[in-house]
Amino acid sequence: QLVESGGGLVKPGGSLRLSCAASGFSFSSYSMNWVRQAPGKGLEWVASISSYSLDYVYYGESVKGRFTISRDNAKNSLYLQMNSLRAEDTAVYYCARVFCSSISCGFDYWGQGTLVTVSS
């Protein structure tokens, strides 16, 4: 199970930290992602982090330099620090677990999402 928290209303230029609490699986064994969905729009991948943070961290172009993904395997938690927020960052933010076959990977478990609204 994945449960996101930390969403809310923030002013443009402000910051917010999202959390995703994992349970029911070996969190430290899986790479994780954040995906967002603006109201009435499609899915946009935001950021990825490997099972052990030292391996890799990747960001989508629209958030690079403003958002930071991190994890604490001891706490079974994933985080997204969001700075310099803009109106266009308004979205439901989902955390998602990476599942890999022998060929490629996908996102097999998703949280229920947390809404971030950036508005003055």
Add this chain to the structure above:
Amino acid sequence: DIQMTQSPSSLSASVGDRVSITCRASQSISNNLNWYQQKPGKAPKLLIYDASSLQSGVPPRFSGSGSGTDFSLSISNLQPEDFATYYCQQSYNNLWTFGQGTKVEIK
């Protein structure tokens, strides 16, 4: 970045119909292609991975095909619970990208 283009953006169909959705990648992605289903207010659900492998628990009326740049998702014998929005996603590199979505509506 690899761009993913889905068509159509929406379609209307009846229960029992067979429908197909296509997804085109801006460059070859081998068979690194996933399909998701999303219902209103819910998180997406993984249906197909590796372009044609059915995720555990997904009914066999869902099928995927394709390789390289052109892919498709087919749903046979459309059921009421299949009316939803479907997204493709490339997993060729670590810069994941989704298609813009295809909404399947009841005719």
